[in-house]
Amino acid sequence: MSREPRRPAELVGRVFYSREAIQRGLLTKNDLRTSAWRRLFHNVYADARLEISHHTRCRAAASWLFPPGCAIAGRSAVALHGGATCGPDDDVEVVVEPSARFGPLAGLLIHVAPWRDGEVSRIDGIPVTTVERTCWDVARWLDVVDAVALIDSLGHIGAVGRTELDRYLVTRRGERGSRRFAEAISLTDPGAESLPESRLRVRLVRAGLPRPVTQHVITRAGRFVARVDLAWPELKVAIEYDGLWHHDPAQFHRDRQRLNRILGDDWIVLHVTSKRMREDFDGFLAEVRAALTHRTRPRP
Template sequence: MTRGDLRSSAWRRIFHNVYADARLDLSHRSRCRAAASWLFPPGCAVAGRSAVALYGGVSPRADDPVEVLVQPASRFGPLAGLLIHVAPWREGEVRLVDGCAVTTPVRTCWDLASWLDLVNAVALIDSLRHVGAVDLPELEHYLATHRGERGWRRFAQAVSLSDAGAESPPESQLRVRLVEAGLPRPVTQHVIERAGRFVARVDLAWPELKIAIEYDGLWHHDPDQFHRDRQRLNSMLGDDWIVLHVTSKRMRENFDTFLTEVRTALLSRTRARA
């Protein structure tokens, strides 16, 4: 096969000197496997957000750079399509997943806490915990054995805020932002019952105060889902619940006002109980 053949519409360039059949629907996971199979020299491993995807958690977009952890002696990179981090790892902190060298889930969490801001790091750690790739005792043990090392405080904070119950990154980001703003930590995916029967499950809640927060995401593209969500929320209101809604747009552009609304609801219910 010549370079002219590869430039035809039958082939799609993934990385330098790495091509795929143009008919393939390439995912980020596929690109991770291609990079690990054809580009990585010894001393490299898929890491960070890309490792989260390989463990079944939240995945970056298909064309986002594949994150790579490189041993200092490897001398690998830079290379278009890869986001390279240089740091050593201990024995046992890299394993094979789908034939790729990948940082272990707990090491991935350490790296996420080191490389990302707290809100986004927790969201991805939540994702790994939610799919069962790592659990809290593993994270706490890793923290105990790395206490005092550079980055351990960031890791400790991220672990303390993580929650296996979170079902999406926006919900995780919302929860962390509420806690960072000084609000009590809400419960994730709280189930509301009436006389022992299921009424609704809400994204975040302070059950003792009967206050819930719903993150309104892509459901509004589905009229049937919209109807079901509104029906269950109406049922909650009959039990004296306060339900606050927030959208991605509001989180980006008007979060301070939303915080004020949440604080007001918490304060009014707290005073009513006093």
């Protein structure tokens, strides 16, 4: 009959440094291999019954692993600032000053780069790059489509605005990465409500299409009829990103009923799924071009 794993009261519901727990006699190395404990990073463990979020992993890394000169950055910083979230098992993204010798370490994605005074603040005691510096970093480190989506998520909650980003760009003019940052902020739109919608909009604009309006509200006689993800209102062409309907069939039917109301007003509504985005974006792009061209031609 197997023995119940040891669960010292001092460690229940906590994240802890394994070396310290062993030195105090609370656990042995063999105890750490049992189902009672979950390894987060090298020498950093948690009670296996504790719900682990990305925030938890960020705090654990900062508390037990960071030497001076380290800060949460990139996607992880976006999440801590309230923007797009990261999964509980995603690597924690970190920026490290060149003088701070740190890494590599499993579970951390480490970037070596200096930061200026005032570009690192604290959130719940965790060192995190400021919102503007975070946007600068994701624009340099990621593809522009993904970078804009993350910046959109921060803009949507009011964490940063175009004015602040433009002002920060002025301080970075001529530096490596400034052109990528300028392109990213030129494409941002705080109206975007999800990462896929942002990615779709940016890909359409970069393909040469006119910039669409996000979350456009369609009215009839001054009354609300529907809201669409992307639209060219003057042409009455709209796009809906179908992302979650397969998880919620009732929502899918409500959305379709909502969109059917605008067909009588001569709207063209195109639909795209994540699968189509991945596997046949060129085909979808051709359909959008055709719809816009059709509506642009003079009518007899």
